[in-house]
Amino acid sequence: MSQSDTLFQTRLRDHAEMVATCLTGLLGGDPQSDEIVRPAPLLAAMRHGVLNGGKRLRPFLVLESAALFGGSAEVALRVGAALECIHCYSLVHDDLPAMDDDALRRGQPTVHIAYGEANAILAGDSLLTLAFDSLAAPETVTEDSVKVALILALSRAAGLGGMAGGQALDLMAESEQPDEEGIVRLQAMKTGALIRFACEAGAILSKASAEDRARLRRFGEIIGRAFQLADDVLDLTADAATLGKATGKDADRGKATLVARRGLDWAEAELARLVAEASALLAPYGERADVLLAAARFVANRRH
Ligand code: GRG
Numbered sequence: 001m002s003q004s005d006t007l008f009q010t011r012l013r014d015h016a017e018m019v020a021t022c023l024t025g026l027l028g029g030d031p032q033s034d035e036i037v038r039p040a041p042l043l044a045a046m047r048h049g050v051l052n053g054g055k056r057l058r059p060f061l062v063l064e065s066a067a068l069f070g071g072s073a074e075v076a077l078r079v080g081a082a083l084e085c086i087h088c089y090s091l092v093h094d095d096l097p098a099m100d101d102d103a104l105r106r107g108q109p110t111v112h113i114a115y116g117e118a119n120a121i122l123a124g125d126s127l128l129t130l131a132f133d134s135l136a137a138p139e140t141v142t143e144d145s146v147k148v149a150l151i152l153a154l155s156r157a158a159g160l161g162g163m164a165g166g167q168a169l170d171l172m173a174e175s176e177q178p179d180e181e182g183i184v185r186l187q188a189m190k191t192g193a194l195i196r197f198a199c200e201a202g203a204i205l206s207k208a209s210a211e212d213r214a215r216l217r218r219f220g221e222i223i224g225r226a227f228q229l230a231d232d233v234l235d236l237t238a239d240a241a242t243l244g245k246a247t248g249k250d251a252d253r254g255k256a257t258l259v260a261r262r263g264l265d266w267a268e269a270e271l272a273r274l275v276a277e278a279s280a281l282l283a284p285y286g287e288r289a290d291v292l293l294a295a296a297r298f299v300a301n302r303r304h
Helices: 003-026 040-050 057-068 073-094 111-115 117-136 144-158 163-176 180-205 210-237 258-262 264-301
Strands: none
Touching (some): 003 057, 003 073, 003 264, 040 111, 073 144, 073 163, 144 163, 144 180, 163 180, 180 210, 180 258, 210 258
């Protein structure tokens, strides 16, 4: 393992601890101003869906892309925690019987198994809202133009033309068999959009130049694509105990993935190509981008 890969592992672990502390604070029992009460079963379901491990990769990307441009780590942490709320909501809803119907997530019972379907739906709804609450809160970002840019970018990444829309296309793909372009597009929306936002957000909150922002956005698109490709490889090759969730679901549902169409050898070559593209993209930042590049390698090579 190279020095930057070791540094990446340490930072991923350290950042995850900070993110968990921040999320624990957001999910406290006391109502905030203008809230009336935080119902205990709903709060418990939300906490189960959020404070149950997870790599916290997306907040890591926010923190590290902000660090690249000298942005505030405190702000990046709160933006990353907001993003993690949306990621966790998507997992809670994705696991519901009407979607992927999963009983296991991060090695534990899914939220609807532990707290019932109604609480799981409401937990997802409340996490989505909490993310924007956290972004809008005065202690997260003080400058209005930055705050609005973050809220707009996250809305576009999470909603109709982003993650939720990608999930809809994914459900349609079970019966409509999209072509490769269609698969790439739906994956860029379903999985890629939040990862793209994670990388771009660091540039936004640091008030980086338009050129730097576009570069980080492209980096996010590339690693988002690598993330989904690696996930499809894992769905085909890993066992449920290693992953902490069910596997083989894509094939069971007749879902078209690029790996199923092109094969594992192609997928490995494509992952290497994406890492090389990411590396060329961040070359102008020199050593300062080493940890982000280690993140790209981690995403492409992850086996759990
Ligand atoms: C329900 C609106 C809605 C959207 C669901 C993200 C998503 C869209 C569905 C999840 C399906 C899935 C397993 C996609 C593969 C990529 C993915 C999001 C994997 C889980 O992310 P990790 O590995 O998980 O970052 P941890 O547990 O580390 O947070």
